[in-house]
Every structure is written in C-alpha cells, then in structure tokens.
Amino acid sequence: MFKVAVVGASGLLGRAIAGELGQQASWQVVPTAFRRADSHMTVLDARDPQAVDAFIAREKPDALVIAAAERRPDICENDPALARALNVDAVRALASAASRHRTWVLSISTDYVFNGSRPPYRHDDPPTPLNAYGRSKLDGERALLETAERGCVLRLPLLYGPIVDWQESAVTSLVPAIAASVRGAAGATPAIMDAWAIRYPTFTPDVAVVIRQMLECHMHGETVNGIVQWSGDEPMTKYDIARHLAGALRLDAQFKPQHTPTDATPRPHNCHLDAGRLEALGIGRRTPFDEAILQVLTMFPWVG
Template sequence: MFKVAVIGASGLLGRAVVGELARQHDWQLVQTALNHPGPQSVRLDIRDADAVTRFVEGEQPDAIVIAAAERRPDVCEHDPALARALNVDAVRAIASAAQRRGAWLLSISTDYVFDGTQPPYHGDATPSPINAYGRSKLDGERALAESTDLGCVLRLPLLFGPIVGWQESAVTSLVPAIAASASAAPDAKAAMMDAWAIRYPTYTPDVAVVVRQLLERHARGEAVCGTAQWSGDEPMTKYDIAQRLADALQIDAQLVPQHTPTDSTPRPHNCHLDSSRLEALGMGRRTPFDTAIRQVLAQFPWRG
C-alpha cells in the first residue's frame, strides 16, 4: 500500500490535492491541518519540529506533499519571521524527517523566486526575488535541497480554484470589488485594477493532477527530483482577470486599468514559468480559465 501524507490539507491547494489523491483507491492518504482540521485529518503545527518528527515517524509515509505555507506577500513583508518559520524552517524539518524515513518529498514553491524581468523562466534560471515572500520561498527551496536527496520543488504561479471564501485566492478576492462597481449597485464606484503585472492563473485541480502524476512516478521507482515547474498558459493582468470574472458573473462592472504598480509590497512584472520538464514527461492538464472560473463560481455563487 502506497502511503502519502499531505501537509496543509485544508488550504486552497491542499483540498484539491486531497480530492485528486482520494480517488486512488490503492493508496493510503494521511492529511494534516492546523487551523481547520477535519474529521479525517491530523492536527499538526509544522513550526514544531519535534511534532513533525513524531508525525513522520508515526505515520511512516512513502511520500510527503507540503501544501502548507505563508503565501500572502503583504503578510510576509510585514512579518518575515512568520514567513521564515512556515516557508523555510518547517520545510527543513519536514525534509529532514522525510530523509530519515526514505520518503520522497514534494514542496510547493512560487514564481516569485524570480524578479520578473526576463521571462519565461526555466527551472535552472537564476532566482532573484524582490520581496520577502519570494526570498522565504527560495530559502525554503534551498532548505529542502540541503536536507534530503529525495525531494522535488514544484514552482507554481497565481493559484485559484474551489474556495471557502472570496479572499482565499487572489483571483476570487476581486469579486466583491467587481460587484460593488456594477452600475446596478447602490453607490457604485469604479474599481481600479492593476493592468501592469502579468500573471498566469493556474487552476488548483490541474495542479493536483500534476501532483498525482509525480507521486505515481515515485511509486514506480522513477521519482522526479530537483526543480519542476507548472503554470497555466493564459497571460493576464489583474484587470484582465476582473473583466473575465465580470463576464462570468454577468455583472456590468465599471473597471479602470491602472498601468503602473501601486502595491506597497513589490511584485514582479512577469514571472512566466516554463513547464517543459513536466510536459516532456507527459504530465499536466490545463483547464481554460473561463471554464475553470465558472466551475469555481458555480460552487460558491456570489450572494451580493
């Protein structure tokens, strides 16, 4: 029986990964969560290295997927100690425990390890993060490489997927402002949307397919190690995303493009990730953005 532990199973990506892996009937799945543990999950604070060691030694997984992280750039910028605890120290602790167990480890990283000036970025491109989030995730990549020789970093860009609240994804977090800007809304006010930074929204159920395929390779004794990348292939600014959300919601939104960066935390201009390593292995799935966002909205409709 192939046993997989998913760390951070209650989050945006973790839920999608669990949903995909649960369909593998000959696999055993162990889930951990901290803030929202469910009846089928183990409560685990990955900042507690001793608790991490006890968990891995007790469960003895064949593979571990780290879907837990501090991924909000503004939070990382204002609380770098928290970012380091979750994105670096915890990865090191899990990787060390995985190495002792002989378990393959998959850790999720980000396109923000790059400065966004020379896309597309291949897996061996030199990282140059420009904010605390990107620096913490790059340090997490290095912590994994230093702690285990049976590990893989999977870099991903902007994620969206089935949500439990609008703010859970930077894509769906735009919905309240879009709705408030609608001409039919009382006191409607145009919504300013960034039209400078280019992003590649990536659907979490598609990422979950990639994770499952990577796990299948490990189970066959063909583990992918080092650095891998996966990305959606539709470039969009936040303004573009907002327009497509408004279309999906059938809202006559008043949107104004902002062509210069305004975020207090610096963001890269275009960190397009090259996915050719996984594509060459026959991996991956890409759901068109308009199809995917309608699936998300159908499960979590706007209530106004």
C-alpha cells in the same frame, strides 16, 4: 497501499491535492492541518520539529507533499521571522524527518522567486526574488534540496480553484469589488484593477493532477527530483481577470485599468514559468480559465 501525507490539506491548494489523491484506489492519504483541521485531518504544527518527527515516524508515508506556507506577501514583508518559521525552518524539519524514513518529499514553491523582468523562466534560471515572501520561499527550496535525500520543488504561479471564502485566492478576491462596481447599483464607481503585472492563473485541480502524476512516476521508480515548474498558459493582468470574472458572473461591471504598480510590497512584472521539464515527462493538464472559473463560481455562488 501507497501512502501519501499532505501537510497543509486545509488550504486552497492542499484541499485540491488531498481531494485528487483521495480518489485513487489503493492510495492512502493522510491530510494534516493546523488551525482548520476537520475530524478527518491530523493536527500538525509544522514549526514544531518534535511533532513533525513524531508524525513522520508514526505514519511512515511513501511520499510527503508540503502545501503549508505563509503565502501572503504583505504579512511576510511585515513579519519575515514568521514567514521563515513556516516557509524555511518547517520545510527543513519535514525534509529531515522524511529522509530518515526514505520518504520522497515534494514541496510547493512560487514564481515569486524570480524578479519578473525576463520571462519565461526555466527551472534552472537564477532566482532573484523581489520581496520577503519570494526570499523565504527560495530559502525554503534550498532547505528542502539540501536536506531531503530524495526531494522535489514544484514552483507554481497565481492559483485559483474551489474556495471556502473569496479572499482565499487573489483571483476570487476581486469578486466583491467587481460586484460593487455594477452599473446602476447605489454608489457604484468603476473598480480600479491592476493592468501592469502579467500573471498566469493556474487552476488548483490541474495542479493536483500534476502532483498525482508525479507521485505515479515515483511509484513506478521514475522519481522526479530537483526543481520543476507548472503554469497555466493564459497571460492575464488582474484587469483582464476581473473582466473574465464579470462575464462569468453576468455582471455589468465598470473597471478602470491601473497601468502602474501601486502595491506597498514590491511585486514582479511577469514571472511566466516554463513547464518544459514536466511536459517532457508527459505530465500536465490545463483547464481553460473561463471553464475553470465557472466551476469555481458554481460551487461558491456570489449572493451579494
């Protein structure tokens, strides 16, 4: 039996990972959550090193996937200590406990470790984060690679996938504004959408397949260590994403493109991640955006 612990299995990405791994015959998945644990999940506060030690010592997983993080840039900017507790210190504690049991650790990071001025970015390009979220995730990468005897960082861009509420992903969070802009609705005005930052929306079930394939490599003695990256291959601004969403929802929405950034927290222009290292290993799956978003909207229909 190959045993994998998934820390943060209640989140947008962790759910997809636990779902994909749970379908593998002869794999045992141990999902953990913090505030949103259901009866199948272990409650774990990853900021508590003793609880982390006890969890790893009890479960002795063959591999550990860390999908827990504070990933909201505005929260990280306003409370960097809170961000570091989860994005850096908890990663170090998990990596250290895993090393004691020779467990391979895979930790998730972000394209926001780059400043977005010179894409595409290779895994070994020097990181230059623009905001507190990116800085905390970069320090988390370093904590993992310094601490884990066998460890890997997987950088990802903007994620979307099956949701439990619209705000879970920066892709689906556009839906309420799109619906409110529909021509003919009372008080409808065009929805203002950022047309400056270029993103590569990436489908969480595709990332889960990438992670399952990396775990299979590990099982077969071909462990991937160091930094790797994965990304969708369709460049889109939020303005583009909103137009695709309106099409999928069959809404006659009105949009106004915003060509200059207006965010309070600085965000990169284009952090396109080069996935060449994983592609060379034959790893990867990319579901086209229009097909993937229809799956998401079918599972969580708009009833506004």
